[in-house]
Amino acid sequence: MSVLVIVLCLIIVFLIIYIGFILNQLNSINKQLHKRLSENTRQPLNVGLFNKTIIKLASNINHCLKLEEKRRLDSINEQKQFKELISNISHDLRTPLTSIKGYQQLLQNSDLDKEQLHNLQIAQKSTDELGNLIEHFFEYSYLITSNIKPNLEKINISNLIVECVLSYIAVLEEKNININMDEPPPIYVLGDKDMLIRIVDNLLNNCAKHSLGDIDIKIDYDKIPDSKNAKIIFTNPISPNNDINIEKLFHRFYTADSTRNKSTGLGLSIVEFLVKQLNGDVGACLDKNAMLLSIYFEIPLFK
Structure with a gap:
């Protein structure tokens, strides 16, 4: 009986030691994974030659990590190739477009009758629209592939919007x-000036394309101490026959009426992307009774 007790005690001690080694190996794997995540290292997992199951587990984890690293490098390479493709396409499209505009300018300076001049103006308008479509496409492509980081600083959003509006007066007139x-009173936000100018310009451009009347711009903010955001609202009248889907308004290539205008539907997608980069929010609401569309964006106030 005493021998059996001794054997059982030895087995228990062995199991405790064995489990201790297992836990130690698992803890080592956990620490190595944590180090990879926190220090962004590419070090493979190392385990002692103690348990075949744990060795196989570590081997499978290393295999998964290698596959993930390969996908990461492939993604970086694809982004690089995509940027080069966009750059090449941009050059290939802009070069002939510039030539077309040059020939149109020569024709405009020549002796044309009234009908020829009218046809030339139509061609020039179409060329300008094509140029705008190309620029919008490449702007969006650049933004989503360049991993740009905003240069956050204190900005008077009131002055910035007024300056953008003044630069757009001729187009709207x-x-x-x-x-x-x-x-508006001086309202300071934490943002990137270039990004904010792009946001406001795209919203003004959207209003200019689709508005059936005057545009209302309002800078709204709460004066309470814990207020966090400034809210800028663009409101314009729209056609009673519109088919606007608010939920899709910021989707890429969405246009409420593709037959009525030459819009790519990228302008508001660019707005949403840039606002998100500035830790803000964007949205829209439609008043069907008054036939008014309001598009707004919120940017954190400078504290």
Whole structure:
């Protein structure tokens, strides 16, 4: 009986030691994985030659890590190739477009009758529209592949919007569109100036293309101490026959009426992308009774 007790005790001690080694190996694997994640290293997992199952586990984990690293490198290479492709296509399209504009300019300076001049103006308008479509496409492609980081700084969003509006006055006057905007007080946000200018320009361009009347711009913010965001709202009248889907408004290539305008549907996608880069939010609402579309974006206030 005493011999059996001794044997059982030895077995228990052996199992405790064995389990201790197993736990130690698992803890080592856990620490190595944590180090890979926190220090972004590519070091493979190392385990002692103690348990075949744990050795196989570590081997499988290393295999998965290698596959993941390969996918990461392939993705980087694909992005690089895509950027080069975009750059090459950009050059291939812009070069003939520049030549076309040059020939159109020569024709404009020559002796043309009224009908020929009218046809030339139509061709020039189509060329300008094509140029805008190309620029929009390449702007969006560049943004989503360049991994740009915003240069956050204190910016007077009130002044920035006024400056953007003033630069757009001539375009809007051609369409007999006015901008209604109360003089806002200085409101400071934490943002990237170039990105904010792109955001406002794209929203103004969207209004200029689709608005049936004057545009209202409002800079809204709460004056309470714990207020976090400034909200900028662009509102314009729309056609009663519109088929706008608010949920899809910021989707790539979405256009409410592709037959009525030459829009790519990328302008608002660019707005959403840039606003998200600035830790902000973007949205829209449709008042079907008044036939008004409001598009807004929110940017963190500078504290």
